[in-house]
Amino acid sequence: xxxxxxxxxxxxxxxxxxxxxxxxxxxxxxxxxxxxxxxxxxxxxxxxxxxxxxxxxxxxxxxxxxxxxxxxxxxxxxxxxxxxxxxxxxxxxxxxxxxxxxxxxxxxxxxxxxxxxxxxxxxxxxxxxxxxxxxxxxxxxxxxxxxxxxxxxxxxxxxxxxxxxxxxxxxxxxxxxxxxxxxxxxxxxxxxxxxxxxxxxxxxxxxxxxxxxxxxxxxxxxxxxxxxxxxxxxxxxxxxxxxxxxxxxxxxxxxxxxxxxxxxxxxxxxxxxxxxxxxxxxxxxxxxxxxxxxxxxxxxxxxxxxxxxxxxxxxxxxxxxxxxxxxxxxxxxxxxxxxxxxxxxxxxxxxxxxxxxxxxxxxxxxxxxxxxxxxxxxxxxxxxxxxxxxxxxxxxxxxxxxxxxxxxxxxxxxxxxxxxxxxxxxxxxxxxxxxxxxxxxxxxxxxxx
Numbered sequence: 001x002x003x004x005x006x007x008x009x010x011x012x013x014x015x016x017x018x019x020x021x022x023x024x025x026x027x028x029x030x031x032x033x034x035x036x037x038x039x040x041x042x043x044x045x046x047x048x049x050x051x052x053x054x055x056x057x058x059x060x061x062x063x064x065x066x067x068x069x070x071x072x073x074x075x076x077x078x079x080x081x082x083x084x085x086x087x088x089x090x091x092x093x094x095x096x097x098x099x100x101x102x103x104x105x106x107x108x109x110x111x112x113x114x115x116x117x118x119x120x121x122x123x124x125x126x127x128x129x130x131x132x133x134x135x136x137x138x139x140x141x142x143x144x145x146x147x148x149x150x151x152x153x154x155x156x157x158x159x160x161x162x163x164x165x166x167x168x169x170x171x172x173x174x175x176x177x178x179x180x181x182x183x184x185x186x187x188x189x190x191x192x193x194x195x196x197x198x199x200x201x202x203x204x205x206x207x208x209x210x211x212x213x214x215x216x217x218x219x220x221x222x223x224x225x226x227x228x229x230x231x232x233x234x235x236x237x238x239x240x241x242x243x244x245x246x247x248x249x250x251x252x253x254x255x256x257x258x259x260x261x262x263x264x265x266x267x268x269x270x271x272x273x274x275x276x277x278x279x280x281x282x283x284x285x286x287x288x289x290x291x292x293x294x295x296x297x298x299x300x301x302x303x304x305x306x307x308x309x310x311x312x313x314x315x316x317x318x319x320x321x322x323x324x325x326x327x328x329x330x331x332x333x334x335x336x337x338x339x340x341x342x343x344x345x346x347x348x349x350x351x352x353x354x355x356x357x358x359x360x361x362x363x364x365x366x367x368x369x370x371x372x373x374x375x376x377x378x379x380x381x382x383x384x385x386x387x388x389x390x391x392x393x394x395x396x397x398x399x400x401x402x403x404x405x406x407x408x409x410x411x412x413x414x415x416x417x418x419x420x421x422x423x424x425x426x427x428x429x430x431x432x433x434x435x436x437x438x439x440x441x442x443x444x445x446x447x448x449x
Contacts, residue, residue, distance in 0.1 A: 041150040043189040048215060048240050048290055055240035057290040059112070059155070066155075066291030067328040068114075069310075070245060073097040074298050080109040082321065083328030088114040088244055088293045090161050092144050099144070103153045112155035114244075114293070115148060117141050119160030119176060119194075121167070123392065128171040138175070142182055149187040157183055158244070159194045162220060164203035165392040173210035180213035191215035195244050197392060199224050199231040208237075216290060220245035223253035225281045232285060240288055245295040247274055247310075247320065251303045252391075257444050258353040261385050261424055264304055266340040266441035271319035278327050294324055301396045303386045304426065306440050312430065316438040337437035338376060341367040345427055345443045354445040356418045365413040366429045366441065374433035380409040382416065385424035385444060422449045 044060045057064045071079060071087040073094040079087065087106065092099040092115060099115055106113050120126035120137060127133055141159075148154060159179050163172050173194075180192040194211065195218040196203050207217055218241060221228060225246050232241075248270050251262040265273065274294070282292055299309035306312065310320045319337040326332050345364045348354045356362055370376055381401040388396045402425075406416045419425060428442040 042152055043150045043154065043187075044152050045189045046155055046191060048191060050240075053238075054287045055290050064112075064155075066112075066242075066293070068291060068293035069297035069324070070293050070295045071297040073102055076102075076105055076109050076111055079297055080111055082325045082333070084297070084324070085110065085328075086112040086114065086155055086291070086293070087297070088116065088158060090116040090158075091118050092116070092148070099148055100151075103148065103151045107151070107153040111153065113153050114156045114158055114291075115154060116158045116161060117144060117179070119163060119172075119179065121160065121163050121165060121392070122169055122172060123166040128169050128175055134175050138179060138182070141179055142186075145183055145187060149183075149190065154190055156190050156215075157187075157192045158218070159192055159214075161195050162197035162392055163194060164200050164206075165197040167203070170206040170210060173206050176207075177211035177213045180211060180215075184213065193218045193242065193244075195220050199227060201231075201235065204235055204237070216240040216242060218242045218244040220295075222246065222248060222250040225277050228281055229284050232288065238288070240290045242290055243282060243292040246277060246282070246292060247295045248308055249273060251307055255351060257351075257446070259424055259446050261426070261444035262303060263350050263444065264307055264442055266343065267306075267318045267320070267337075267439045268340040271323045271337075274320050274323045275326070278323075294320075301386075301398050302393065303388065303396075304428075304442060305398070306428070306442065312438055312440065316430070316432065316436050318438060318440065321437075335374075335433075335435055335437070336371050338368045338370045338374075338431050338433050338439040340431065340439040340441050341369060343367075343429055343441040343443060345445060350441075350443040354443065355448050356445055358418055358422055358447050358449060359420050360418055361415055362418065363413060363415060364427060364429075364443075366431060367412075368431040368439050370433050372433070374435060376412075377432040377434060378410055378412055379430045379432070380406050380414050380416075381428050382406065382419070383426055383428065385426055418445075418447050422447050 046059045049056055049058055066086045067084050068086040068088060069079060069084055072089055103113055122128060159176050176194050183192050192214050193216050194214060197220055199221060221243065254262045256262055282289060296308045297310055299311045299313055302308055310318055317337060322333055322337050343366045345354055346362045368376060382405050383399045383401050386399060390396055402419060406414050424446055426442050426444045431439040
């Protein structure tokens with residue numbers, strides 16, 4: 001099954017900001033109702049209840065366990081089939097679909113939605129000392145809340161995403177607090193939160209001090225997930241929280257080659273990291289944890305096309321999908337994804353800072369296994385190394401593969417010719433089982449003159 005490339009974070013320019021602000025002044029649309037959607041607009045009350053120091057999310061008066069993933073307006077069918085029951089978004093519109101359409105689809109599948117409201121980060125040239133900008137944003141978000149607050153699939157409101165990333169003006173959380181107060185005034189059924197990039201002590205305190213109207217706080221951590229329990233204890237934080245992005249170790253947290261290319265785990269190592277992260281880190285803070293959303297049920301280009309997505313560019317499932325299926329169902333899927341054992345280029349591993357001569361021939365090989373005995377297929381490609389300096393998940397352009405460098409890219413061992421142009425490149429391999437599952441790995445290499 002082919003999937004659209006997920007592009008949920010946008011690197012907005014000042015021009016786009018201006019267009020957005022004009023839209024913010026437009027007349028609010030009518031509230032959601034059954035005549036416009038076909039869905040009975042009866043909100044289901046969601047709340048967080050504390051009992052003897054343990055926090056629990058309740059929906060419709062019953063305990064609700066979030067089996068969640070970040071999924072930005074993509075098809076929900078496979079997510080639901082694997083046992084997922086809740087998604088979070090970063091906006092109210094993406095990939096040609098509105099929040100109304102997404103909520104309707106989710107409701108049909110028994111999936112809830114933590115809906116992202118686009119609170120502009122300061123790094124996108126938004127000035128939180130400008131009351132005019134802040135007020136226009138407030139009115140636009142209020143219009144969205146009025147539209148969707150009564151939808152039965154709605155679980156919670158996410159006010160912005162990682163607003164602390166490169167932030168210098170903590171007035172952003174004054175604006176967040178006003179938004180949370182506004183939501184509570186017009187919607188008594190859904191809790192509010194904002195998400196923090198990493199375990200940022202200063203931002204954590206700023207949120208607690210400036211945005212007390214929020215119902216809970218949310219952390220987005222990758223390699224830092226191992227330090228979450230210690231962070232909560234150090235901050236003496238006793239309230240409820242979610243972990244709203246977790247999964248792979250970030251490229252900023254991994255080792256690098258001599259020329260600064262981040263070294264990516266292969267798919268099997270990542271899958272093990274997902275499982276350990278859940279069992280050893282998330283369950284350890286279960287008394288305060290009221291939900292989590294793995295990142296990312298889909299695919300995106302961020303330094304590489306395989307770093308964060310549980311799917312490939314072609315829509316194939318990686319081993320991390322198997323892990324989430326196990327976490328959500330306490331059983332493994334019937335057919336498992338191939339496991340990656342090793343990948344070598346010129347008999348070297350990725351962490352050996354491989355340097356090759358331009359226009360020369362070299363050998364690369366991959367070793368994988370399939371527990372179901374499925375016949376393995378192979379595909380190799382070479383791409384230039386990403387030159388993006390974006391951060392915070394902001395949009396990166398796709399990187400085209402280089403043609404005619406691999407004589408037969410469908411074999412376990414290949415002969416490749418290095419590019420004539422010196423520079424940084426990356427060799428990728430995908431090992432499939434013929435059933436839309438793939439293992440993957442890559443090795444960065446430098447072509448020298």
